[in-house]
Amino acid sequence: MAHAGPLDRQEQKTGPLAGCTLAVKDLYDVKGLKTGAGNPTWLETHEPAQRDSWAVEKMLAAGARLLGKTLTDEMAYSLIGANHFYGTPPNPAAPDRVPGGSSSGSASVVAQGLVDLALGTDTGGSVRIPASFCGLYGFRPTHGRISVADLVPLGPSFDTVGWFTRDANLLATAGNILLAEPDTAPTPRRLVRLNDLFTAADPTGLTLLNESAEKAAVLLDNLTITPIAPDGFEEWRDTYRYVQGYEAWRQHGAWIDKCRPEFGPLTQARFDFAKSITESDATYWIKTRSRLRDQVLELIGDDAVLCLPTAPGPAIRRDAPEAEFDAFRGRVLDFTAYASIAGTPQVTIPVGSADGGPIGLSLIGAPGADRGLLKLAQSLAPLLT
Secondary structure (H helix, E strand, O other): OOOOOEEEEEOOOOOOOOOOEEEEEOOEOOOOOOOOOOOHHHHHOOOOOOOOOHHHHHHHHOOOEEEEEEOOOHHHOOOOOOEOOOEOOOOOOOOOEOOOOOOHHHHHHHHOOOOOEEEEEEOOOOOHHHHHHHOOEEEEOOOOOOOOOOEOOOOOOOOEEEEEEOOHHHHHHHHHHHOOOOOOOOOOOEEEEEHHHHHHOOHHHHHHHHHHHHHHHHOOOEEEEEOOOOOOOHHHHHHHHHHHHHHHHHHHHHHHHHHOOOOOHHHHHHHHHHHHOOHHHHHHHHHHHHHHHHHHHHHHOOOEEEEEEOOOOOOOEOOOOHHHHHHHHHHHHHHHHHHHHHOOOEEEEEEEEEOOEEEEEEEEOOOOOHHHHHHHHHHHHHHHO
């Protein structure tokens, strides 16, 4: 299933996930196994896990059968799904295209039908993007609502547990297990369509995205159309890149300096960038993030959902040059930065294919509106697929 290898564990025969097969991204600790984080040096320099990650433990306690660990982009520092050392998992929905990352293996095994449910992580879009590219349902929860204990970090103020399924009902069932507490925000009632992101999406998928957004509006009380980034996307993209990079170096810089790991060229370039971020840079971008977060939260209020394309379009081709991968990642961040910066939940729903690959429609809710957002996705799914 991945370089980390197959396994077969079922701790409970009953429960809401009884009969459900599970895979977990190789950032999660699984007792007795080494966690590889997509990098051979990380694998070599870390001991086998002493216990399961919190989310893995909850899935097993609910009756899931754990069948394997799945490939991640190196250190989860990518949105493409191509690993320099271990290769690129297949995207069965678009075999000539990447699966998206960094939870590439988890999306791939669900899309292939090898498991029913897979855990990934989402920092800057690492569940949302592979879900969109592989034609799956994917969920990023409110930041901090689900424990990330015993999970390899990247940017702790952005990192979340996330998951993939092929149907909206199982997506919500997993949410009921992992989102133990009731929602702290009202059930979503209003739809806010982010028109600048629809305009920025690839033209070939726009008709499908527009039709899907109209169907979503029917389920809610009213529709508002507004831009989220009237001054352009660059500030949002840079805010995410600088704050995340600063955090990534604080998490892993000492290990990098000590162990001198070999990275693929794109990962190396990202850590070089992360190392170069000064304290004054970080102070500036963290302050900017606070202002941008307030803009997102003001748009949502306490009962709206923001509606947007999950990604600019279908996935990039597998044989694209590496330089194109990096440019594509930047464009993808124009669509994913909002939930990451604001710490809000986001669900992505497959709506069909355009220009040779799947595309997804996303809904972003208020912090703490996770269960309501999953219920809305369940109601919307039959209308969109």
